[in-house]
Amino acid sequence: MSRVNTLFSFAVVGLASLQAWAQQPAASPSRNEVLIKNAVVMTVTHGNIQNGTVYIKDGKIAAVGNDVSAPAGATVIDAGGKYLTPGIIDSHSHIALDDDVNEATSPVTPQMMMMDAFDYQDKAIYRGLAGGVTTSLLLHGSANMIGGQAIVIKHKYGASRDAMLFPGAPRSIKFASGENPKRVYGGKDQLPSTRMGNFAVQRAALVEAQDYMREWDDYDAKVKRGDKDAKPPKRDLKLEALADVLRGKLMVQIHCYRADELLTEMALAKEFGYKVRAFHHALEAYKVADELAAQGVAIATFSDWWGYKQEAWDAIPWNAVISMRKGVRVAIKSDSEDFARRLNQEAAKSMRYGGASEEEALKMITINPAWIIGVEDRVGSIDVGKDADLVLWDGYPLSSFGVPNKVLIDGDVYFDRSLPGFGMPRYKEGE
Amino acid sequence: MVNQSSVVRRRSSDSVVGRWSLVVGQILLALSVCFLSEAAWAQGKTLVLKGGKLLTISHGTIENGVLVISAGKIAAIGAANSVQVPKDAEVIDVTGMTVYPGLIDSESYLGLTEISAEGSTNDLIETSDEIMPHMHVYDAFHAESELIPVARLNGVTNAIVAPQSQDTLPGQDSFIQLDGKSANDMLLVRDIAMPLNFTGEQRRNESWEKRKFPQTRMGLAAQLRQAFIDAQDYSERWSDYEKKKSEAPAKSDDKKSSPSPPKHDLKLEALLPYLQGKRPIVLAAQEPSDLETAVGLAGQFKLKFVLNHISHSQSVLDYVAGLKVPVIVGPIYEDPKNYERYDAVYKLPGELYKRGVKIAFASYDAHAVRNLPYAAGYATGFGLPHDEALKAITLNPAEIWGVADQLGSLDVGKTANVVVANGDPLDVKTDVKRVFIDGREVPMKSRQTELRDRYSR
Numbered sequence: 001m002s003r004v005n006t007l008f009s010f011a012v013v014g015l016a017s018l019q020a021w022a023q024q025p026a027a028s029p030s031r032n033e034v035l036i037k038n039a040v041v042m043t044v045t046h047g048n049i050q051n052g053t054v055y056i057k058d059g060k061i062a063a064v065g066n067d068v069s070a071p072a073g074a075t076v077i078d079a080g081g082k083y084l085t086p087g088i089i090d091s092h093s094h095i096a097l098d099d100d101v102n103e104a105t106s107p108v109t110p111q112m113m114m115m116d117a118f119d120y121q122d123k124a125i126y127r128g129l130a131g132g133v134t135t136s137l138l139l140h141g142s143a144n145m146i147g148g149q150a151i152v153i154k155h156k157y158g159a160s161r162d163a164m165l166f167p168g169a170p171r172s173i174k175f176a177s178g179e180n181p182k183r184v185y186g187g188k189d190q191l192p193s194t195r196m197g198n199f200a201v202q203r204a205a206l207v208e209a210q211d212y213m214r215e216w217d218d219y220d221a222k223v224k225r226g227d228k229d230a231k232p233p234k235r236d237l238k239l240e241a242l243a244d245v246l247r248g249k250l251m252v253q254i255h256c257y258r259a260d261e262l263l264t265e266m267a268l269a270k271e272f273g274y275k276v277r278a279f280h281h282a283l284e285a286y287k288v289a290d291e292l293a294a295q296g297v298a299i300a301t302f303s304d305w306w307g308y309k310q311e312a313w314d315a316i317p318w319n320a321v322i323s324m325r326k327g328v329r330v331a332i333k334s335d336s337e338d339f340a341r342r343l344n345q346e347a348a349k350s351m352r353y354g355g356a357s358e359e360e361a362l363k364m365i366t367i368n369p370a371w372i373i374g375v376e377d378r379v380g381s382i383d384v385g386k387d388a389d390l391v392l393w394d395g396y397p398l399s400s401f402g403v404p405n406k407v408l409i410d411g412d413v414y415f416d417r418s419l420p421g422f423g424m425p426r427y428k429e430g431e
Numbered sequence: 432m433v434n435q436s437s438v439v440r441r442r443s444s445d446s447v448v449g450r451w452s453l454v455v456g457q458i459l460l461a462l463s464v465c466f467l468s469e470a471a472w473a474q475g476k477t478l479v480l481k482g483g484k485l486l487t488i489s490h491g492t493i494e495n496g497v498l499v500i501s502a503g504k505i506a507a508i509g510a511a512n513s514v515q516v517p518k519d520a521e522v523i524d525v526t527g528m529t530v531y532p533g534l535i536d537s538e539s540y541l542g543l544t545e546i547s548a549e550g551s552t553n554d555l556i557e558t559s560d561e562i563m564p565h566m567h568v569y570d571a572f573h574a575e576s577e578l579i580p581v582a583r584l585n586g587v588t589n590a591i592v593a594p595q596s597q598d599t600l601p602g603q604d605s606f607i608q609l610d611g612k613s614a615n616d617m618l619l620v621r622d623i624a625m626p627l628n629f630t631g632e633q634r635r636n637e638s639w640e641k642r643k644f645p646q647t648r649m650g651l652a653a654q655l656r657q658a659f660i661d662a663q664d665y666s667e668r669w670s671d672y673e674k675k676k677s678e679a680p681a682k683s684d685d686k687k688s689s690p691s692p693p694k695h696d697l698k699l700e701a702l703l704p705y706l707q708g709k710r711p712i713v714l715a716a717q718e719p720s721d722l723e724t725a726v727g728l729a730g731q732f733k734l735k736f737v738l739n740h741i742s743h744s745q746s747v748l749d750y751v752a753g754l755k756v757p758v759i760v761g762p763i764y765e766d767p768k769n770y771e772r773y774d775a776v777y778k779l780p781g782e783l784y785k786r787g788v789k790i791a792f793a794s795y796d797a798h799a800v801r802n803l804p805y806a807a808g809y810a811t812g813f814g815l816p817h818d819e820a821l822k823a824i825t826l827n828p829a830e831i832w833g834v835a836d837q838l839g840s841l842d843v844g845k846t847a848n849v850v851v852a853n854g855d856p857l858d859v860k861t862d863v864k865r866v867f868i869d870g871r872e873v874p875m876k877s878r879q880t881e882l883r884d885r886y887s888r
Contacts, residue, residue, distance in 0.1 A: 123769045130773035179548075286886050306879075307578065307798040309548035316879040322887045338764050341773070345805065348859045400808025400858045422772055 033057050034411055035070040039079035039392065044086055044359065044366050044381040054084065056388040059410035064382055082405060083397050085362060086381050087134025087389030088343050091300040091369035092253075092280050092333035094139060095124035095340065096153070102141035103148065104184050107192060108205045110173055110241035112148025114138050120153075120161040124337045126422065129155035129415050131341035132397075132404040133334075134389040135166060137373045139280075142176035142255040143184040145192065145202045149173050149241065149250065152373055154389070154409050158427025170374035172277070173245060175202070176255035177265065179311050199264055206272045209242030216243070251277040251374055253300075257311035259287035266295050278372040280333070283315035286322040293327030298372050300333040303349040320364065321354025331369035348398040361398050477501040477517050478870065480851065482526035488826045489840035498530060500847040503870035508841050525851050528864060531821070532841050533588025533848030534856070535828040537759045538713075538739070538793035539800050541579055541592050541607065542572040542614075547798075556595035557602070561633055561651060562658045564701035566602025568592045569621045574614035578797050580877035583609040585801035586850035586863045589619070589838060591793070591828075596628045596715060597635065599655050603701065604713065606832055608848070610868040623832060625705055627655075628715045629725040630740070648721075652728060659732045662702035668693040708735045713759065715739035719747045726754065737831055742776050743768055752786035757831045760790045760823075763806055774813055780823065781814025790819075791828040808857030820857055846870075 034056040041052035041064060055063040055074070070076055094101045100117035103109045118138070128136065134155050140147030152169035177198045186193025192201050215233040222230035244250045254265050256279050269276045275296075279285065282299035283306070285292055292299065301323075306315035324330045332347045334340035347365045350356040356364075370380030379387050388411035395401040407415040413425050421428070478500040485496035485508065497514040499507040507514045516522060545552035554571035557563050572592060582590075588609050594601035603622040611617035629651070636646045645651045675690040704710045714729055714736040716722035722744050729736045738758040741751060742765045751758065760780050767775045783790050792807050794800045807820040815823075829839025837846045847870035854861035866873045 124766075127767070127773045286883075304802070305798070307546055310546055313546055314882055316882050318879075318883045318887065322883070325887075337766055341764075342809065345809065345859055351860045352862050395812055399860060400805045401812050403812040417774075 032411065033071060033074035034077065034388070034408070035068070035074045036077045036079055036084060036390070036392070037068075037070070039082055039084035041382055042083060042085045042358075042362060042397070043383065044362055045383055047359070051081075052084070054382060054388075054390065056408075056411040059388055059412070061382060061384055061386050061388050064384060077392070077406070079392055083393040083395075083402070084382070085132075085391050085393065085397055086366045086386075087379065087391055087407065087409065088132045088365045089331075089369040089373065089375075089380055090128065090133050090136040090334050090340050090343060090365075091278070091331045091372040092139060092335045093128075093136040093340060094141060094335070095128065095136065095337055096120060096122035097138060098122070102143035102184075104141075104143035107143075107145045107181055107185055107201045108238065108242075109140075109144050109148055110146050110205075110245070111237035112140055114140060114148055114151045118151060118153075118161065120159075120164050124340070125153070125155050125164075126157040126415075126424070126427075127337065128334075128340040129157050129407055130404060130417075130423065132344060132391040132393075132407055133340055134391070134407065134409050135370070135373070135375065135379055136340070137172060137253075137369075139172070139253060140174040142174070142180040145176060145181050145198055146205055146242070147174035147176060150253070152375065155407075156409050156412075156414055156426075158414075158424060166375060166378075168378075171244075171250050172253050172373065173241065173250040174253050174255065175265070177202070177261050178255075178257050179309055180255070195261065199268065202268060203271075205242060206246070206268070209239050209246055210272070212236060212239035213243040213246055245274050246272060248274060251275075253278055253280055253372070255280045257281050257283050258314075259284040262288050263291060266291065266297065277374070278329075278331070281312075281335070282323075283312055283319060285328065286316065286319045287314075289323040289326035289328050292323065298329035298331065298368065299323055300331040300369065300372055302335070302339075303332055303346040304353070317349060317353040320350045321356050321360075324350075324356065324360065324364075325354075329368050329371060330364050331372055332364040333369065344393075344397045344402050345400055348400075348402075351398060358398055477506070477520040478847075478867070478872075479516050479520045479522045480525045480530055480849065481516070481522055482511070482524055483528045483530040483851065485841055486529060486531040486821065486856070487841040488532055488822060489842055495526075496530070498841060498849065500849065500867065500870045503847055505841060505843055505845050505847050505849075507843060523851075523865075525865075528851050528853060529856065529861075530841070530849060530851050531586075531856050532825050532839055532845075533850055533866070533868065534586050534803055534824045535791075535832075535838065536582075536587055536590035536794050536800050536803050536824075537791040537828045537831065538593050538604075538795050539582075539590040540595065540797040541582060541590055541609070541800060542574065542576050543568065543592060543594070544797045545573070545576060545578065556597050558597055558635070561599040561635075561645065561654060562698065563598050563602050564600045564625060564658075564705075565697040566594060567622060568594060568602060568605040569614070569618050572605060572607065572614050572618060574611065574617050577878045578800070579609050580873075581798075581879055582800035583866055583868075583873055584863060584875060584877055584880070585804070586852065586856065586866060587800050587803055588848040588850070588866065588868050589834075590800065591623065591832065593626055593713070596626065596630070597633060599628055599633050599651055600658070601626055601628065606834065608868060610871070610873050619834070620832075622704075622710065624711045624713050624737075625701075626713045626715060626739070627725065627729070627734075627736070629721050629728070630715055630717045631721060648724070652724060655728060656731070658698075659702060659706065662699040662706055663732075665693070665696060665699040666703055666706065705734055706732060708733065710735075712736040713739050716741060716744070718743045722747065722751075740765075742779065743771070745771070745775055745779065745782070748779075748782055748786055751783070752788050757789040757791065757827070758783055759793050759831075761792060761806065762795050763792075763810055777810065777813040780807075780810040780820070784815055784819050789827050789831065790823050791831055792820075792823050804857050805859050808855075808859070811857065817857065 037053040041049040053068040055068045096119045097117045103112045139150045150172040152166035153164050192198045278298040280300045285299045304317035320330045343365045347361045350361045367380035370376040390408045392406040394403045394405045405417050480498040485493040495511045543554045593604045604624045606620040606623040607617050636643045645654045712734045716725045765776050794803045826839035829835040849867040851865040852861050852863045
């Protein structure tokens with residue numbers, strides 16, 4: 001407990017502008033010691049360990065290997081030879097937000113906080129958990145060129161609201177371009193109704209933010225000089241958020257399909273001096289994968305969803321692997337309550353479409369999405385010191401047949417298939 | 432990328448004559464460019480798939496088997512030494528591969544849509560009225576759809592094409608083959624069945640401001656009953672007319688005494704084959720109350736039916752089994768209701784199988800038809816035996832749709848719709864290497880493979 005708090009305080013100091021909600025410590029989970037033995041441990045970062053053991057202490061992975069012994073009093077889970085993977089991470093989700101995904105009343109709404117709409121009792125969190133998902137990035141929708149600020153949750157279904165927030169996760173903001181903003185605003189005969197309009201809106205907002213930032217920088221400089229007459233500029237939540245983008249305090253997650261738009265978004269980022277963390281959907285990434293790799297921009301894409309709109313017409317199921325082979329960090333994400341329940345199957349498709357290795361496929365739903373969210377040092381692999389977010393599988397996870405048997409988050413079992421009812425040891429219906 | 436090195440094609444005849452005839456054939460083919468397409472459709476040559484693991488569906492698995500395809504049909508099948516390889520047959524070595532019948536999708540929208548969000552590419556449903564039995568999928572079926580090769584590349588060779596489900600009676604389904612010269616070629620059965628949807632989704636006038644009949648489930652059911660009663664009357668009127676006509680004196684000049692025919696009504700006429708039990712109704716419901724209402728409606732008019740979806744009817748599965756009808760189950764990825772356990776819908780296929788119900792899977796999609804086998808595979812994680820899952824996308828749908836004499840298993844005399852893949856048909860990792868439809872090898876190309884090849888260089 002105290003260690004978590006200490007760690008977390010550092011994060012708060014480092015990210016002064018973190019929202020108040022995020023600064024609260026996670027509710028205290030039980031600090032049981034757990035030993036999972038006799039598993040095929042798929043570490044993601046250092047291969048598979050046959051007949052492996054994982055020792056969990058204080059919610060963290062304390063030891064991994066063949067020669068890990070059980071301290072007396074530790075709860076022992078005999079995996080019986082089953083596969084053990086890190087918890088799945090979904091880097092693009094809109095669950096647990098009711099219908100409050102899009103504030104579609106203006107194309108620039110960076111001051112929207114998804115936290116304000118977070119419905120922590122949404123059953124979709126449970127259903128994703130039962131599919132092995134332990135961490136999700138809940139994003140604003142794509143109606144706006146610049147949408148709201150995301151939250152990162154752990155799927156501790158049944159826990160209190162604040163206990164479900166990923167402590168210390170960095171802040172992300174959602175941008176979007178292409179058909180969706182065009183349709184939403186063009187449909188009302190407003191700007192933007194074209195891709196020219198899209199980027200003009202985005203550029204105008206960023207220019208405004210530059211001015212705002214300059215005013216505040218000037219003010220701060222005056223205060224620093226001891227100017228007693230310095231008057232602070234008027235605070236504007238919208239521009240404050242955009243200034244944080246320009247200052248690199250918000251990670252930029254961009255919904256974008258077409259290759260030309262990926263290039264334009266990267267050019268805009270360069271022009272205004274911020275970095276794009278990841279392109280989401282990015283169904284044409286395979287056409288400009290070299291450029292994405294050069295800029296270090298990741299993609300969070302679908303395995304094989306296509307044709308649902310014009311800008312998804314050139315989507316091919318080889319997108320993930322072609323992009324990966326050209327050096328792009330690739331995640332497979334859900335963007336859907338449905339896919340979130342079987343991301344393992346979706347990732348396994350990359351083994352068929354393009355011949356990704358088992359480890360490469362697994363990375364697409366673990367360490368790579370962890371990087372996109374900015375929590376890759378905390379989750380996404382089975383390594384000592386990381387959060388004990390683990391999935392024990394019935395069947396081989398990277399196939400049509402893999403089904404989670406148990407899911408642990410921070411060392412506690414949150415889902416167990418063998419249990420009746422909802423299969424949740426820490427939650428009962430009606431509570 | 433697609434690795435074909437392990438699937439080596441060679442000719443059984445290595446003689447000089449054989450080679451010459453091949454060369455001459457190629458020259459002739461090149462010269463007669465205008466006949467090229469006709470030649471490509473020829474089913475004349477005999478093909479032999481040798482060395483593969485044959486999943487016959489109907490009579491078990493044959494390791495190291497031989498499958499002979501001739502004139503578009505399966506001519507012989509058996510273990511390596513039990514089947515004679517015809518002289519001059521083209522032998523394809525499929526050692527290490529798995530061979531199985533083409534998959535059958537029991538509800539798709541192939542050929543009715545291209546890009547979902549682009550209305551101009553959609554012919555999915557006519558929503559001007561809830562009762563539209565005279566809509567025929569074959570009138571809209573777009574044989575050249577780019578979606579068809581994409582589905583075909585994953586081993587789906589046949590499919591039901593249905594209109595979407597917003598109408599109680601949205602029209603009539605066609606049964607297609609996913610390759611052919613034209614729509615006429617691909618539409619194997621032009622009217623095969625008629626959906627009757629009763630899921631609540633058909634209510635479209637429920638808003639108080641825009642209310643009009645039918646606004647409720649009661650309205651929809653009453654409207655449907657009236658339609659079938661009108662069709663019964665219509666049928667009787669025509670019977671009377673035919674009877675009077677046959678009884679009327681043969682004197683053609685006596686205009687007054689010859690009966691006049693009733694007015695034609697396409698809508699009512701479309702219902703007659705179903706009232707007569709000639710074709711099945713596909714009865715869609717989700718929850719127990721709707722299911723029982725829908726079954727009651729079908730019973731009232733003695734309709735022959737198969738069930739569709741029943742995704743949230745776990746509590747009445749014994750009742751379902753007692754109906755002794757097949758069920759098109761799913762989509763199993765339908766979200767459970769909040770009161771249901773996470774695997775309530777995943778488990779349905781297994782639970783139905785346990786109760787002796789014949790099941791089939793469907794994609795209920797157009798773009799995602801290629802994922803049909805994966806849904807069947809996923810159901811095996813929730814209690815459905817593997818062989819039964821495979822059957823539910825091959826022989827079961829062939830039987831349900833009345834085409835089992837031609838499709839659904841690797842048996843002599845059936846249409847040679849055959850798939851060669853490098854593993855379990857139900858696994859997402861399995862790569863389909865070859866697809867034969869009507870005994871013709873289909874090129875493993877689609878708009879998507881072209882994009883892949885252009886950009887993966």
